[in-house]
Amino acid sequence: MKYFAALLLSAVLFVACGDESSSSAPDPIGEISSSSNEELGSSSSVAEKNSSSSVSGKNSSSSVVESSSSDSVKTCTPDQEGLEQWYFFTKETYVCQNGVWVLQSSSEEFFSGTPCEKDEEGYTVFISQEQVKYICQNEIWIPMSSSSVVQQSSSSKYYDMSRQFNAKLSYGEFTDPRDNHVYKTIRLYDDVTDTLTFFAENLNFGKMISGGDQQGDSTKYCYDDDPWYCENGWGGLYTWATAMAFQAACDSSQTGSEKCLNTTDESRNTLVPNNSEYVVHQGICPDGWHIMNQGEWVAAINGHGAMSGSQYLSSEVWNGIMENPRGFSLLPVGLYDSVNRRFSGIMELGYYWIPREYYDEPALLGTMVHFIHNHMNMSAGSEKSDALSIRCVKDY
Known part of the structure; x- marks a missing residue:
């Protein structure tokens, strides 16, 4: 199958979200609800998207820890001053201070409690790293029962098709x-x-x-x-x-x-x-x-x-x-x-x-x-x- 450079680039960007080193600060990332930036209707467009597992605005009471590696320092803009960025894959929080992203100490932080938008109310998302399904309720992602997660049967190569369609809609x-x-x-x-x-x-x-x-x-x-x-x-x-x-x-x-x-x-x-x-x-x-x-x-x-x-x-x-x-x-x-x-x-x-x-x-x-x-x-x-x-x- 033939892929083109733009398509390969978009796929690399997608995969790279899970490969960040825990010693380097991430680039400023958007909230989960604003991560889509698809170019629609253009024959040459390529859909670019930030990782949906990265969420801004995560509160943390941890003390600020300056990174000792100059290679890991990344700049932020004045309007981002004080903004926190939580990076799901490394369980780290960064804060914009004096023009640079500064690592905050953090233990095990999870997706639970991160903010969602009003228009996402009632939607669910499965976080494969945690094997937990979350639902947006009152502008917060909260965990659902593990029994509600659709998974492939461990005893079969086939899939459970009982949720192929949305039971709440009329077909x-x-x-x-x-x-x-x-x-x-x-x-x-x-x-x-x-x-x-x-x-x-x-x-x-x-x-x-x-x-x-x-x-x-x-x-x-x-x-x-x-x-x-x-x-x-x-x-x-x-x-x-x-x-x-x-x-x-x-x-x-x-x-x-x-x-x-x-x-x-x-x-x-x-x-x-x-x-x-x-x-x-x-x-x-x-x-x-x-x-x-x-x-x-x-x-x-x-x-x-x-x-x-x-x-x-x-x-x-x-x-x-x-x-x-x-x-x-x-x-x-x-x-x-x-x-x-x-x-x-x-x-x-x-x-x-x-x-x-x-x-x-x-x-x-x-x-x-x-x-x-x-x-x-x-x-x-x-x-x-x-x-x-x-x-x-x-x-x-």
Whole structure:
């Protein structure tokens, strides 16, 4: 699978949050409720996000201890004077004093008692380092019962799907007439149309074939070549050409070329004409539905406010996220990596094709929406021969 520098950088930034040395002061970090800084609607945007495990404003009665290492001293701005920053992974608190971040002595400090915002009231977050799930109540994160945490069964490689959907919300249903598969649907309000109706599940159409075999009409891969994943909410995985319902040659040739005669129908792009981010393309979706385009992914995230867009859309089955507040129930099924010929990334990464070729190498790369645990990238490139997930939207 091909990744680009910007995407790699964002992933490195995400991982680095857990690798800080306890002897060096962190850079000033934002509150958990204001950590999302996703660039939406731009084809070249990369979602940048601070770690959601870092919280400012943690009170501490510990005495101030000056760091003895000059390498560890980091400056702060005058408007941060007196501000405290608690770094979860090292259990340390820093305070801005006289233009530098100063380490305060601290013992075992935990997530419990750190502040949350009013618009996060009732939301939950799982802190994997503590193996504790917290809920925001009265603007404070407090621990919940450990029995409420969704975890993988220790006796099975499969997942508990009982919380795939948000039980507090009302879902519709759609039966695909091609195979009588029933999908839950969810209506999300946005600023572009009155309502958009989405599949609340990944598309699961077609006959399972082994990963790496040539896909054709009505075929799919199931993660690990195991039908359980397709049958239990994770859905099928499709190459770009199969997802677009194009000839197989389009996985290695640009659309409209001699080898790939297929193209998307720009005439159906009624919301924003002549804008490839809003192409309405049916692809492998059933009649009356189309593959989510970039503009519709933006609409799905609309209203996420301070929360990560990834957390805002994800199913609670995805351990360590919010409680599926919008009912979209996104699952990180990973992908089939055609370069390394293997399945990878389940419960870590979610990849969804959108109906566009990637501008850098359109003959070989398709455009996808990419989700990490608490981070997302609205537009990135992947090998067209990789197999990713699909979400469908009702035509309007």
